[in-house]
Amino acid sequence: MRGLPRELPPTAGLPLRLADLRPGRANLAAILAGQLQTPPLQLTCSGTAALLLALRVLHARQPRRSVVVVPAYTCPLVAIAVHQAGLQLRLCDLRPGHFDMDPQALATACREDTLAVLPTHLAGRVADVDTAVAVAARSGAFVIEDAAQALGARSDGASVGLRGDVGFFSLAAGKGLSIFEGGLLLSRDASLRESLRDAGERLVPRRPAWEARRSAELLGLAALYRPRGLVFAYGRPLRRAMRRGDPVDAVGDAFPATLPLHRVGRWRQAVGANAAARLPGFLAMLRRQAQARVEWLRAIAGVEVFDDAPGTQGTWPCLLLQLPDERCRDQVLAQLWTRGLGVSRLFIHALPDYAYLADRVPPAYVPNARAFAQRTLTIGNSPWLDDATFERIASVIERAAS
Template sequence: MQFADNPQAWHEVPPTAGLPLHLSDLLPGRADLAPAIADFLQVEHAQLESSGTAALIVALHALHGLAPHRHIVVIPAYTCPLVALAVVQAGLTLRICDLQPDSLALDTQMLSDMCDSRTLAILPTHLCGRVSAIHDIQAVAQACGAWVIEDAAQALGAKVGNDSVGSQSDIAIFSLAVGKGLSIYEGGVLIARDPAIRAACAAVSQRLAPARPLIEAQRAIELAAYALLYRPALLPLSYGRPLRHALYLDDWLAAAGDCFPARTVLHKPGKWRQAVGVRALKRLPAFQADLHQQAVRRLPQLRAINSITVLEDEEGKGTWPVFILLLPDRADRDAALQALWGSGCGVSLPFVHALPDYPYLQELIPAAALEKRALPNARRLAARILSISNSPWLDDASFSYICATLANICKRSY
């Protein structure tokens, strides 16, 4: 790793641009975060859960209760492994759909061929806050009678026109985990258009997500530590050192944070953590506006690098926690990771593999998706993808250093 060459090597840039917490956010208090987020999203109702994965599990149980004869859930071949684990935990049948070439969007022809009267839900993903067009997916869902759940984990605050991402589908899921736009260390939000679906989700949550005081106490301690350590001078201790140790061991799953438990514990988030979220939420619009301005300013440097593809919003206005790039091939991408991952400048991977290629998911993935020639577009994307943090802590000199490194790597391969 070329840590010494990095102009910003004296401190650590996080892999995504999360809203930093102020110590004043940690003052004692009790509040309800769900109504504040509903107001922020300009939707009628929001439901708070213990994580984005928990929110997805609740949503899937609720929909299956409304349509017990439907049991198939279709998800993208390149997304967070927790999505696949949530489907299995909900007791439903997983189906994996390929992506369009050089895109994060689902292959709608393959999707259409996969869906029938047994399909419960389709889960398009607004990966890393990039807004995907979902009109064609909604049309496929409508044709077979399925619901659409938008996975908007990092897209809290993203817009399509004047509407929040997800507000025009049946359900949308947002994450409040570490590094997300708004974090209460672990948390998730669910929104639904239809009152019957909202009622079903509330009933499932009441049944599956009880108060768990010991877990909540642990989360409160973790949130306080996160508020203290999520700053450039201390991130080398909390994030950088474990990252570089994982890279030294050549453990990419640990380095990218892709190791997840088989089951997610659901519980009620406590009132103090909610109060922290309510206070921080007031700063989120200005923070996201600054990230967008920074992205607009830096995107031309990335677009100017020969043979690199920058993945951008397909419609609307996304959040910009990271830039997502596709390099020409795996060799170039791996050379970029060798030079930059672990250097302290916020270069990383969204996810290491396409879903069928995670060893710990092998038993959950349909056999057809495990074939080497299956899902070629998602596997090619996984081999070429790279993320660069859009954190305000990444200064211009370091961003230029990243761009120059990428340009040199791509130039050498031609």
């Protein structure tokens, strides 16, 4: 097999095994709630579907409020969910050089019309939710923790997603544990949990065709989420998009205008439950690997690596780096992005700069979010990225930053 092409993933997902594909009747949400030590979790067909349900339930409680405040640098799916819920987006600029929302900008954005604020645990790093909670409380807004990329992350010993009113995780490909597409809703408030369950029963139909499609995609993920298979599933589409000059498509930032809602079938739940037994050990391994490499990168002048804040323990699907400027970042990407090494970008633009979102995202002056988009890149933290390959990546970064 030597000499065959390999492609490393941009984020580290738990590889599935043949034994994981056996059917069963396990309750995936209950198993993960036990692992994470949370109140009961609610399984949804995607993390975005979880956000959509949360928005609809909260809007039913505060029907006169219609604005959702989100970081100006976040996944485009957030804007699509807000629009699909019939609500309006209001962007909050970031802190300079950081992914957290700027506290002053957040205070200005939260008004009497604000329904909810979405602090975001980006790339597995734990966000400053306490500031968002304090600011939202002054205007009477809810807080929804976007923990789509942070399944298993903790703050002060407790799972993320519990400091706000509602939280949600993603079970999409590359998000730690995956059933190809899936999500989880959580809340510490029993009344909200009941409302979310009721909304799921009322609003989410059984769509056998969608579940059959997701089941086939999960089989594809199980077969191809390996360095050899990812050449076809990820590497070739990435390089085609880059040859077209379409980085948005290259990182998977282009999404349909409407998100499907359907119920997750028993087989996909069983696959997730079978694999979940390995999730704690997998996350611990990624943490050990990442911490050694964070120290390696910190030795490079001008490079900032986002690490755990005091009292937090994030997950490590990838390493999130901020380089001195856009020129330096682009120089690194020119050498590494399409080389199959797992080096990529998280999101291409700040939200106002996606042309296809122009009807859902209002224009906004968000210089810090734009600078963050222009200066950051990611290095995948998969178990297939060996030290020799990582050293090669670090060397390219060091030369560009010097």
